[in-house]
Amino acid sequence: MDIKSLFLVAILSMNLTAVGQQNFKKVEALLDSYELVKAQRILEENYKKSELGQLYLGDINSHFKKWDKAIAYYEDLVNLKPNSALYNFKLGGALGMKAMEISKFQAAFLIPDIKEHLEKAVTIDPGHIESRRALAQLYLELPSVLGGGLDKSLIHAKKLEELSKLDYRIAMAFVFSYKEKDDVSGKIIKQAIKESKESPQLIIRNYLYFELAQEAVRFQVATSEVDDLMQKFLEGFNYLDLKTPAEAYLKLAQLSEKRGNKPEAEKYISKSLEFDAKAEIALELQEDIQDM
Numbered sequence: 001m002d003i004k005s006l007f008l009v010a011i012l013s014m015n016l017t018a019v020g021q022q023n024f025k026k027v028e029a030l031l032d033s034y035e036l037v038k039a040q041r042i043l044e045e046n047y048k049k050s051e052l053g054q055l056y057l058g059d060i061n062s063h064f065k066k067w068d069k070a071i072a073y074y075e076d077l078v079n080l081k082p083n084s085a086l087y088n089f090k091l092g093g094a095l096g097m098k099a100m101e102i103s104k105f106q107a108a109f110l111i112p113d114i115k116e117h118l119e120k121a122v123t124i125d126p127g128h129i130e131s132r133r134a135l136a137q138l139y140l141e142l143p144s145v146l147g148g149g150l151d152k153s154l155i156h157a158k159k160l161e162e163l164s165k166l167d168y169r170i171a172m173a174f175v176f177s178y179k180e181k182d183d184v185s186g187k188i189i190k191q192a193i194k195e196s197k198e199s200p201q202l203i204i205r206n207y208l209y210f211e212l213a214q215e216a217v218r219f220q221v222a223t224s225e226v227d228d229l230m231q232k233f234l235e236g237f238n239y240l241d242l243k244t245p246a247e248a249y250l251k252l253a254q255l256s257e258k259r260g261n262k263p264e265a266e267k268y269i270s271k272s273l274e275f276d277a278k279a280e281i282a283l284e285l286q287e288d289i290q291d292m
Helices: 003-012 018-032 036-046 051-063 067-080 085-101 104-108 111-124 129-141 150-162 165-178 182-198 207-218 223-235 245-259 262-275 280-290
Strands: none
Touching: 018 036, 018 051, 036 051, 051 067, 051 085, 067 085, 085 104, 085 111, 085 129, 111 129, 129 150, 129 165, 150 165, 165 182, 165 207, 182 207, 182 223, 207 223, 207 245, 223 245, 245 262, 245 280, 262 280
């Protein structure tokens, strides 16, 4: 089950009044149309203390990368329902994202909480795919002194094989890259892309399109597929995705520049800046493209 499906389950499980349902429908419509600021304002003014309101506000703040605010909402949800795999995953994930943006010294203090909530999520729900992926990556990147290690990573990566074939492939590509076998990682990603085309049902959440495209570029395989994968990501984009359209178009612009295709690069960088006009990387790339 993907994050969006879990989100819907959470909504359906709520015992809301008819008025509450109607108001949340307005919020959901705004979220679907990517009017996040308007949705956030309604939620903060009317539903800041409700479970569903906190879930939406946590996700909106996560999308805006306001990790402290997102963490505060997810902490309230975990305190409310400590045995929710979804809430533990979201709190562990937000703490992990914050850890990536602060100093290594500061991040070290967050590691125990990150591991605690992600491990609790898979204890509650052994089939929680996103938590397995996060743990496989976390243990791969953590030094042994902080509890990391290849063996721990493989436990979660191999569990994914029976849960999500594409998540398993991507996790194993990272494992082989960690072992300095990028050629093997490239073959794995190439196989994953082939499988995603042959069996579209393997794409259990929209963000997988972005991941496959990103890894194809990273390992320099199946680059002819990247444009199609990114376009599919953009077609299905929603505010729960970890990347934005600006980042997707930036990737396409970077690839077009490498190919020496100036018109295509200009088109994609313009689209990227439409979504984020102040992005320094995009602005720098725009100057490079103009000089091509």
